[in-house]
Amino acid sequence: MKDAATSTSQVSLLQQKLYSARQAMEEMSDAQNEKLQTLMQFIGQLSLACKGQNLELDNKLAKLRHKLASFSQVEDSLAALNEADVILKQQYARVMLQLEDSRQSLSNMVRQIQRVESLPSKLKLEISYFKKELTKPFHTYWDYIPQVEKVANFYDEILKEQLNFGEKFEILPRHRQSAHELAQLLSEIEFKKEQRDQITQIKKSLTEHFELDTLLDAYQVVLGLLLDNIAKEKTASQEFLFVLNNALSNVQDVVTESYSHSVKSFQVSKQLNRDINVEVDNVGDAVIEFEDIDELKAQITNHLASLRKSLGRKELLENREQAQLKQSVETLRQELKELGKETESYKERLFEQQKLNLLDSLTQLPNRSALEERMDIEYRNYQRTSQPLWVAVADIDHFKTINDSFGHSTGDKTLQVIAMALKNALRESEFVARYGGEEFVLLLPNIAESDIQPLLNRVREKVKSIPFKFKNQRITVTVSIGAAQVIDNELINETFDRADAALYKAKNESRDRVIIDF
């Protein structure tokens, strides 16, 4: 019995121990599950941090999280852990390569930036320090990102600079050519007085160191001014036509009115004539059929009274008609007088405009259009009379140097003085025009072959003797001249070409000379 009791108490002891052991094991398992949860959370965060970098790594980490869901599966997870470890190492190597590539790309970008010529020196220095910094390798993306930010900042600053000072496009020869042609065109077009200062400024801006924007602005402004002038001219013409139209319709009204009045008067007058004729006939009849002289007297007195009445009415009508006619004529005269005045002022304006269109604004010499007109006239004279006609082209020597050394406005003044000298050196019947730039064309009729060289040499000497003084420096300005005579059936433009070729020779033969194409 005692044994049985002992056994029972041992069993219960064992049961108690077993219970305690199970409890301890359960507690241990809970603690491990808790640690496992922490590990899973960590892997979860790691997956999130790496997500998108590497698809394979994303899958492995997802599988691992699934396997680690309970402690019992930890054993199975080991292989997945190893795989994830390998991929992580590969990913690290790949990131390192990528960072190296990115570093190279950044270095290239910096080299490009350094090529921008207009960089301010401070920025240049900063970029060159930065370039040195870029020679060190990056270890993480966190090394890389700030450097990218720096490059972006450099671009930003450069962009700001460009925006502040306007983008400076390179000026190509064709831009220079366009600027030169525009400046020349501006010398040939006559602008209104109030526009001239602006045009002078534009011309000046085109001959000095200009930017593309200046050229584009110049085109825009010139176009605007021209359109404005055309619009004004159009308005003036329209106003004139309006006045003309008004006057004509007034005249038409007067004429129509006096016509209808005349028609009416004519009808009344015709009726009165008929009445008079009837009365005259009546008198005639009374005389033929007369029996009693007293009765005849009475009848004739009656007829004569009617006749006088009709004649009185006719006279009244004629007087009224006369007055009406006088008034109409007076109205017409007034209208025509007004119209005449208007036409006169329009003609004057047209004449002024025409004159302006034919003058070069800078030198006040005839311009190219005027030259063409005069060439036609002189050529027709030559064809009619066969008197000699010479064309000479004169060009100022090294004029560019004057502009470059003393400024464009000094160049302009020089042109004005030389233009005056050329004009004064010629006779009334001779003609000089500014052909463009620093080139002048002379038309010289009726000059004998033996006289042309001395004449042109006198012109050349006259220019040479002008005492120019720029910036207190005595300067001699010379011209080269080429000339040719119109021959046989040659067109005057062909003569001009020969004169121009002679000028070219004079320029080649050290300038300041006259060459005639005989």
Ligand SMILES: Nc1nc2c(ncn2[C@@H]2O[C@H](COP(=O)(O)OP(=O)(O)OP(=O)(O)O)[C@@H](O)[C@H]2O)c(=O)[nH]1
């Ligand atoms: N100031 C001023 N300069 C002008 C005008 N029109 C043309 N020019 C300038 O005249 C100069 C002509 O230069 P080039 O054609 O090289 O001739 P150049 O310097 O006279 O030399 P050569 O003719 O070979 O002796 C250019 O600099 C033009 O800008 C103008 O209206 N005013």
